[in-house]
Amino acid sequence: MGSEAPIQILLVSYPAQGHINPLLRLAKCLAAKGSSVIFITTEFAGKNMRTVNNITDKSTTSIGDGSLTFHFFDDGLPEDDPIRPSLSGYSEQLELVGRKFLSELIQNHAESNKPISCIINNPFLPWVCDVATEHDIPSALLWIQSAAVFVAYYNYFHKLVRFPTDSEPYIDVQLNSSFALKYNEIPDFLHPYSKYPFLATLILEQFKNLSKVFCVLVDTYEELEHDFIEYVSEKSILMRPIGPLFNNPKIKDASDIRGDFVKRDDCNIVEWLNTKPKGSVVYISFGTIVYLPQEQVDEIAYGLLDSRVSFLWVLKPPPKEVGRKPHVLPVGFLEETSGRGKVVKWGPQEEVLSNSSVGCFLTHCGWNSSMETLTLGVPVLTFPAWGDQVTNAKFLVDVFGVGSRLGYSQIEDKLVTRDEVKKCLLEAMAGEKAEEFKKNAIKWKKAAEVAVATGGSSDRNLDEFMEDIKKHGSV
Numbered sequence: 001m002g003s004e005a006p007i008q009i010l011l012v013s014y015p016a017q018g019h020i021n022p023l024l025r026l027a028k029c030l031a032a033k034g035s036s037v038i039f040i041t042t043e044f045a046g047k048n049m050r051t052v053n054n055i056t057d058k059s060t061t062s063i064g065d066g067s068l069t070f071h072f073f074d075d076g077l078p079e080d081d082p083i084r085p086s087l088s089g090y091s092e093q094l095e096l097v098g099r100k101f102l103s104e105l106i107q108n109h110a111e112s113n114k115p116i117s118c119i120i121n122n123p124f125l126p127w128v129c130d131v132a133t134e135h136d137i138p139s140a141l142l143w144i145q146s147a148a149v150f151v152a153y154y155n156y157f158h159k160l161v162r163f164p165t166d167s168e169p170y171i172d173v174q175l176n177s178s179f180a181l182k183y184n185e186i187p188d189f190l191h192p193y194s195k196y197p198f199l200a201t202l203i204l205e206q207f208k209n210l211s212k213v214f215c216v217l218v219d220t221y222e223e224l225e226h227d228f229i230e231y232v233s234e235k236s237i238l239m240r241p242i243g244p245l246f247n248n249p250k251i252k253d254a255s256d257i258r259g260d261f262v263k264r265d266d267c268n269i270v271e272w273l274n275t276k277p278k279g280s281v282v283y284i285s286f287g288t289i290v291y292l293p294q295e296q297v298d299e300i301a302y303g304l305l306d307s308r309v310s311f312l313w314v315l316k317p318p319p320k321e322v323g324r325k326p327h328v329l330p331v332g333f334l335e336e337t338s339g340r341g342k343v344v345k346w347g348p349q350e351e352v353l354s355n356s357s358v359g360c361f362l363t364h365c366g367w368n369s370s371m372e373t374l375t376l377g378v379p380v381l382t383f384p385a386w387g388d389q390v391t392n393a394k395f396l397v398d399v400f401g402v403g404s405r406l407g408y409s410q411i412e413d414k415l416v417t418r419d420e421v422k423k424c425l426l427e428a429m430a431g432e433k434a435e436e437f438k439k440n441a442i443k444w445k446k447a448a449e450v451a452v453a454t455g456g457s458s459d460r461n462l463d464e465f466m467e468d469i470k471k472h473g474s475v
């Protein structure tokens, strides 16, 4: 490395687990490549992150040639304020305090001769690039869903293709791929029957502001989503695929810097997996937000009992703010499955999926989970709930060929019975189909490893992104 001062980059994250994980991974990659990175989110999230992980506010840790500092800001609400779980009210509050905080931070850095060279945010914070523009600082977006989903929102926003409407709710959507997406395969916040139209509005706000960012970074890789990345580039948007971020070899040494909100269960999960034969365990997790109806949990539990497969099931308690009852397992379930099954509140998902005993992932198909399973070579059973999860499920099954469908989205409101659960579990764990899924999963895993290795497509994209920032600074 030369003697030039490191570039200072601010990363601003919406305070949700699925937002923090990929942005923190990007933070570590940028630091490893020599930048001074400041990772910003709310104190409310920061408090959980500090309690569960080994991180501190405002102290700087060296990573590779650069460094990472956490900076948490007060969202201005009391601890148990009822606005926080409501996305619309909370987003307004966050913008109000976030704009002021960010402006002051930028100003302070400029005054202490450490000017900020670039600001990166993840979705739900469309105002961050306005603040960057006000201070004449280049900004970028880390899109935390797939490039295909980006293309769907882009087409919807610019009205480039027909989407389902109240009068035509069941039409297909033809994006730039050879196949159309059915009405129930598009990111379903864009469907007129969505229960969460506000989320579409919030995501589309980012598309309104897209001309203000000079680059869209995506946690995907060229080999996986080439056609969609190329399509976006043809629209004169600089899209750089830089994933899989979590598996970047340059941040292996910083794997203990994590942003988990929930403490892992202290029950030797990995040690337990190590006692199981190769490919014999199904891992089950619905991510951080999806909360299944109790009757669906019952059917999954009975499917597990009847199929007799080994399993690791993350059954997280509901967050206290939302006032839901914790799930209850059938009487005798834990005793009957003792030895072959484990139920935990939170686990080290990347380590679990890396463990050779895991043969299949029953997943809600959040994009982080989708990337993690694809690039660790683990086949799936898809069980999406909403938003991009339904599109990811379509791609995992029909495009990437790594699994089969099990569950339906919440809009469809269908219960998956214990017999369906049992049948799919047995098919996914052994036999011809299972072998085909595994073969494809291994192909994506190898391609991902090449993408993030030195000189691979994602690695080059990160280098070029850093070069772009430096060029902006020198004009």
Ligand code: UDP
Binding pocket: 017, 018, 019, 021, 285, 286, 287, 288, 289, 290, 314, 345, 346, 347, 348, 349, 350, 365, 366, 367, 368, 369, 370, 372
């Ligand atoms: N995760 C984890 N332990 C668990 C369950 C989930 O570490 O027990 C992590 C998982 O690895 C992923 C994130 O939580 O990085 C969930 O993100 P995703 O986009 O899949 O779903 P979301 O929670 O945003 O719906």
